[in-house]
Amino acid sequence: MGKRVAKEVSIAVADAVAQCKVDVVSAYPITPQTHIVEHLADLVNNGELDAEYIPVESEHAAMSACIGAAATGARTFTSTAAQGLLFMYEMLPIASAFRLPIVMVIANRAISAPISIWNDHGDVMTMRDLGWIQTFAENGQEAVDLVYHAYRVAEKAMLPVAVNLDGFIVTHVVEPVELLDQELVDKYIPPLKMKHKLDPKKPITIGAIGVPEIYTEARKAQDEAFKASYKVVVKAWQEFEKISGRRYQPIETYKMEDAEVALVIMGSLAETAMNTVDALREKGKKVGLIRIRLWRPFPTQDFIKALGKVKAITVFDRALSHGATGGPVGIEVRSALYQSNKRPKVLNLIGALGGRDVTTEDFEELFDRTFSFIKAKPRFAYEIFGAKE
Amino acid sequence: MLKDQGLMSWKELAPGMYILEPGNSVKFKTGDWKSHKPVLDKEKCIKCGQCYLMCPEPAYEENEEGYFICNLNYCKGCGICAAICPKGAITMVLEEA
Ligand code: SF4
Ligand code: SF4
Numbered sequence: 001m002g003k004r005v006a007k008e009v010s011i012a013v014a015d016a017v018a019q020c021k022v023d024v025v026s027a028y029p030i031t032p033q034t035h036i037v038e039h040l041a042d043l044v045n046n047g048e049l050d051a052e053y054i055p056v057e058s059e060h061a062a063m064s065a066c067i068g069a070a071a072t073g074a075r076t077f078t079s080t081a082a083q084g085l086l087f088m089y090e091m092l093p094i095a096s097a098f099r100l101p102i103v104m105v106i107a108n109r110a111i112s113a114p115i116s117i118w119n120d121h122g123d124v125m126t127m128r129d130l131g132w133i134q135t136f137a138e139n140g141q142e143a144v145d146l147v148y149h150a151y152r153v154a155e156k157a158m159l160p161v162a163v164n165l166d167g168f169i170v171t172h173v174v175e176p177v178e179l180l181d182q183e184l185v186d187k188y189i190p191p192l193k194m195k196h197k198l199d200p201k202k203p204i205t206i207g208a209i210g211v212p213e214i215y216t217e218a219r220k221a222q223d224e225a226f227k228a229s230y231k232v233v234v235k236a237w238q239e240f241e242k243i244s245g246r247r248y249q250p251i252e253t254y255k256m257e258d259a260e261v262a263l264v265i266m267g268s269l270a271e272t273a274m275n276t277v278d279a280l281r282e283k284g285k286k287v288g289l290i291r292i293r294l295w296r297p298f299p300t301q302d303f304i305k306a307l308g309k310v311k312a313i314t315v316f317d318r319a320l321s322h323g324a325t326g327g328p329v330g331i332e333v334r335s336a337l338y339q340s341n342k343r344p345k346v347l348n349l350i351g352a353l354g355g356r357d358v359t360t361e362d363f364e365e366l367f368d369r370t371f372s373f374i375k376a377k378p379r380f381a382y383e384i385f386g387a388k389e
Numbered sequence: 390m391l392k393d394q395g396l397m398s399w400k401e402l403a404p405g406m407y408i409l410e411p412g413n414s415v416k417f418k419t420g421d422w423k424s425h426k427p428v429l430d431k432e433k434c435i436k437c438g439q440c441y442l443m444c445p446e447p448a449y450e451e452n453e454e455g456y457f458i459c460n461l462n463y464c465k466g467c468g469i470c471a472a473i474c475p476k477g478a479i480t481m482v483l484e485e486a
Contacts, residue, residue, distance in 0.1 A: 216399075
């Protein structure tokens with residue numbers, strides 16, 4: 001068993017990355033990710049981590065360096081947030097199309113303007129279609145475990161993985177965290193062996209032109225690999241449970257067995273929501289919670305199964321898709337339900353934007369609204385929750 | 390039915406669309422879409438090789454007589470060789486369809 005220590009989550013995440021024996025860390029510091037890469041820089045500087053630390057001049061270069069390094073067979077890490085992620089944008093689909101097992105931690109932060117350093121999921125939602133496997137952590141322990149998991153998955157599926165942590169709320173709190181014993185990490189994440197890589201002794205070309213006669217096929221091949229990664233993800237969690245005793249699934253449910261209404265949410269706000277569920281359950285209200293841990297590839301079947309017998313759900317989004325039929329998660333959920341026989345009413349609220357607090361009382365109100373939504377006329381669009389009129 | 394336009398099945402592609410056979414670009418004639426081609430006037434040519442040096446493709450090859458001859462399979466018709474030639478020995482002419 002690993003040792004349980006109280007640590008700032010960013011530091012614990014960096015320690016986990018170091019335990020994964022990365023060869024290259026390339027990053028540009030941006031709040032609220034800074035502590036992660038700073039600590040990694042310390043570890044490299046102190047000789048505790050035998051890796052190249054590339055202090056680049058921008059996030060675009062950070063991802064470029066990871067791509068170049070990963071293509072030679074190196075294990076890589078980077079981390080970013082908000083505008084930094086957007087600055088990386090051009091390189092993100094290249095990492096996935098090249099099938100490179102890059103791992104990135106995104107300390108989720110609202111995007112500008114107005115400038116906000118606080119948390120929501122607006123940043124990562126911009127990259128949801130770019131072929132990165134994406135997981136969302138709820139707390140510090142999960143953040144650390146999802147880092148181990150990310151390397152396992154990335155290198156088995158040969159696809160990049162983004163681990164999302166809520167900025168400040170998760171990254172900057174001190175929590176009791178259990179890091180795995182090094183020998184278990186070594187077993188779970190053996191040295192990276194790539195079938196094809198850049199090697200002067202065995203030259204190959206990566207990044208050739210894709211004329212119209214081949215581009216479609218290239219994307220189809222990538223998409224098939226991406227969809228197949230679902231199984232890799234689930235298997236990696238099962239194997240993780242064997243070594244750590246900690247169980248993870250693409251969709252987590254809380255008190256859903258007999259729930260009539262449910263809240264659907266991602267990230268750390270689920271902890272607050274769980275308290276609300278407990279409080280309402282004590283009052284005899286049949287409420288439940290569904291938390292999406294694996295966002296891409298979207299676990300449609302698990303999600304539909306998780307719904308149980310609910311009559312109405314509220315999807316609580318942490319990002320806007322201006323002028324769309326819902327927030328990103330709301331759209332996803334409605335689309336999944338359309339093909340299913342199980343079709344509860346869906347209320348889609350967008351809230352906790354730019355660090356706005358959402359309390360247990362807010363969630364109580366939200367559950368009340370979900371109950372009254374069972375009989376209400378369906379509403380197709382979304383609503384921004386908590387905006388002062 | 391959509392017209393079959395694909396070169397090969399997606400299943401046959403190497404992961405990441407890597408090209409595992411280096412140098413296979415020689416198999417692809419890349420100059421078939423040009424609209425103009427260079428034509429050499431050997432009378433004027435002084436065999437200085439600037440066309441050969443400056444061609445971005447590079448499409449020129451030297452023959453036994455020392456002339457630089459353009460391989461039209463690779464020329465993209467940019468006209469740099471014609472512009473650089475100190476003797477005006479190269480003329481760009483319209484490709485016939
Ligand atoms: S640049 Fe002109 S003169 Fe010189 S080798 Fe080419 S064609 Fe001949
Ligand atoms: S036209 Fe351009 S590509 Fe063609 S031979 Fe001249 S320099 Fe080379």
